[in-house]
Amino acid sequence: MNETTLQSEPSGLERFSHLEDKIFRLVEEFKAVRRENETLRAENQKLRDEIGELQGNENKVQEDLVQFQKERAELKERVEKALTLIASLEARETV
Numbered sequence: 001m002n003e004t005t006l007q008s009e010p011s012g013l014e015r016f017s018h019l020e021d022k023i024f025r026l027v028e029e030f031k032a033v034r035r036e037n038e039t040l041r042a043e044n045q046k047l048r049d050e051i052g053e054l055q056g057n058e059n060k061v062q063e064d065l066v067q068f069q070k071e072r073a074e075l076k077e078r079v080e081k082a083l084t085l086i087a088s089l090e091a092r093e094t095v
Contacts, residue, residue: 010018
């Protein structure tokens, strides 16, 4: 019975080989995690760059909007003056 028990137990070399396989799998998993981490870092940087670009575009749009509102107010004032002038000319013609 001792012989059968000894035969069913793995030898030191088999245990070492099993441990070596586990270490190899662990190293491979670590490499995969590292590659994924690098990919995520690159994607994160790309997204940060895009956010910066969008913020720059937003600032430009805001500046344009302010300028358009100013131009609109000026144009409105000019149209109102023109309408007032036309109304005063029409009033003189009827008198």
